[in-house]
Amino acid sequence: MEYKLQMKNLIKRLVPIALILTVWYLCTYFEVWSTYVLPTPLQVWNTFVSMVQSGELFVHISASLNRVMIGFSIAFVFAFILGIIAGLKPSLSPYYNHIVEFFRNVPPLSLIPLLILWVGIGEESKIIIIILASFFPMFLNIKKGFGSCDYKLIEVGKVLGLNSRQRFLKIILPSAIPDLLLGMKVGLGYSWRAIIGAEMIAAASGLGYFILDAQNMSRSDKVIVGIIVIGLLGVLCDKIFTILTKKFTRVGGMNNSWD
Amino acid sequence: MVNGKKHDVLHDVNAFLPQNSINVILGKSGCGKTTFLRILANLEQCDQGEVLINSDEKISFVFQEPRLMPWLSVSRNITFGLEKQKINFEEIEELMNLVGLKKFEKAYPHQLSGGMQQRVALARALAYDPSIILMDEPFAALDYFTREAMQKELIRIYQLKKKSIIFVTHSIEEAIAIGQNIFVFNEGRVHAQFNLEQYEYPRDVLSPSLIEIKKEILKKLA
Numbered sequence: 084m085e086y087k088l089q090m091k092n093l094i095k096r097l098v099p100i101a102l103i104l105t106v107w108y109l110c111t112y113f114e115v116w117s118t119y120v121l122p123t124p125l126q127v128w129n130t131f132v133s134m135v136q137s138g139e140l141f142v143h144i145s146a147s148l149n150r151v152m153i154g155f156s157i158a159f160v161f162a163f164i165l166g167i168i169a170g171l172k173p174s175l176s177p178y179y180n181h182i183v184e185f186f187r188n189v190p191p192l193s194l195i196p197l198l199i200l201w202v203g204i205g206e207e208s209k210i211i212i213i214i215l216a217s218f219f220p221m222f223l224n225i226k227k228g229f230g231s232c233d234y235k236l237i238e239v240g241k242v243l244g245l246n247s248r249q250r251f252l253k254i255i256l257p258s259a260i261p262d263l264l265l266g267m268k269v270g271l272g273y274s275w276r277a278i279i280g281a282e283m284i285a286a287a288s289g290l291g292y293f294i295l296d297a298q299n300m301s302r303s304d305k306v307i308v309g310i311i312v313i314g315l316l317g318v319l320c321d322k323i324f325t326i327l328t329k330k331f332t333r334v335g336g337m338n339n340s341w342d
Numbered sequence: 343m344v345n346g347k348k349h350d351v352l353h354d355v356n357a358f359l360p361q362n363s364i365n366v367i368l369g370k371s372g373c374g375k376t377t378f379l380r381i382l383a384n385l386e387q388c389d390q391g392e393v394l395i396n397s398d399e400k401i402s403f404v405f406q407e408p409r410l411m412p413w414l415s416v417s418r419n420i421t422f423g424l425e426k427q428k429i430n431f432e433e434i435e436e437l438m439n440l441v442g443l444k445k446f447e448k449a450y451p452h453q454l455s456g457g458m459q460q461r462v463a464l465a466r467a468l469a470y471d472p473s474i475i476l477m478d479e480p481f482a483a484l485d486y487f488t489r490e491a492m493q494k495e496l497i498r499i500y501q502l503k504k505k506s507i508i509f510v511t512h513s514i515e516e517a518i519a520i521g522q523n524i525f526v527f528n529e530g531r532v533h534a535q536f537n538l539e540q541y542e543y544p545r546d547v548l549s550p551s552l553i554e555i556k557k558e559i560l561k562k563l564a
């Protein structure tokens with residue numbers, strides 16, 4: 084039964100993809116645009132295969148992934164520490180709320196001109212972009228997780244004689260985990276989007292650079308390969324996080340949340 | 343504090359709650375019985391008067407709602423207040439048998455019914471090995487039959503373990519069914535006190551003498 088259902092869902096997923104490929108193929112077949120602007124699906128596939136074989140694609144993927152991982156990890160450490168403080172001490176919010184709101188609404192990419200002037204076009208400027216892009220969603224979710232712990236559960240800790248450190252570790256932290264993981268997932272998505280943009284402006288490697296370079300060389304087939312790879316990697320990252328979230332919150336038998 | 347105005351919830355509460363017995367605090371809602379219990383549990387401070395409890399007494403609390411940790415299984419919810427090294431697994435198993443949850447030790451709170459969750463909460467309070475158990479209308483949210491079964495279970499546990507129990511309720515039947523001493527609260531003070539120690543468990547709340555007591559309590563509450 085389960086297997087049958089999975090097969091059915093797989094077919095449902097494949098139908099629109101097949102449809103897109105067909106329309107794409109027909110467009111190139113009737114030369115709606117010249118193949119110079121819109122290459123055939125087969126051309127794109129061949130380019131993809133040859134780039135996998137030469138290893139060129141992996142160089143760019145690993146360059147982008149590397150930046151994301153470094154920037155994301157740094158942003159997470161800051162967001163975690165500041166999120167705990169902000170969540171547990173809501174009285175401090177007047178000090179930082181307006182600043183957070185302000186920076187949350189400034190796209191990190193708009194800071195690139197300044198960042199290039201300040202730290203150059205090296206790795207630092209890209210990593211700072213990722214930190215700025217992923218910090219706010221993580222900070223806000225982590226803050227919410229620690230701030231919204233049910234007071235009734237904390238009282239249970241009090242009547243069972245737990246001190247404030249034990250109450251934090253045994254009640255507040257576990258109850259914040261779903262929000263913490265959600266923040267990480269959103270933050271990773273944001274940093275992935277930001278790195279592509281940053282690499283298109285100032286970089287010599289990475290998927291963003293690869294797309295821009297292909298455009299300069301008038302290789303639209305390479306541009307399409309780059310877009311597809313970015314999309315697939317994003318989906319993959321998201322999937323990994325969804326699985327992790329399930330694994331960590333499965334202990335409660337729930338899908339995404341404790342309650 | 344409500345709307346910036348100070349309300350005196352309790353005044354002139356003068357009661358001696360005997361050890362190793364089931365003391366029931368009975369009153370209408372808003373009469374201060376929960377506040378009284380929360381002061382005993384040190385969850386709230388009283389600004390006048392004092393509570394005299396031996397400092398070596400361990401107190402645990404059963405709330406109106408089960409308040410279980412949703413991310414922990416039944417058995418880990420029961421041992422929640424204990425230090426890992428000090429958990430005596432035989433005792434915990436005995437406890438789970440006592441509250442009839444042995445089969446559900448690996449289940450999670452959301453998989454249990456309200457009555458079962460409340461039994462887990464009771465087991466958690468007992469696992470803490472308190473000498474005094476405070477109970478704040480623990481069966482109020484349960485249906486009639488579950489409620490009756492839980493009352494029987496509480497009496498059974500009391501007879502086995504001989505703890506001091508302070509039980510808050512607004513149900514006169516419940517007070518008469520389980521209480522050995524009943525303190526009637528009205529407008530923030532102890533209005534009357536009834537001693538029911540001579541009545542053996544299980545009690546028939548419809549027996550003439552207990553109905554007589556019920557009528558008296560009703561008069562005091564009015």
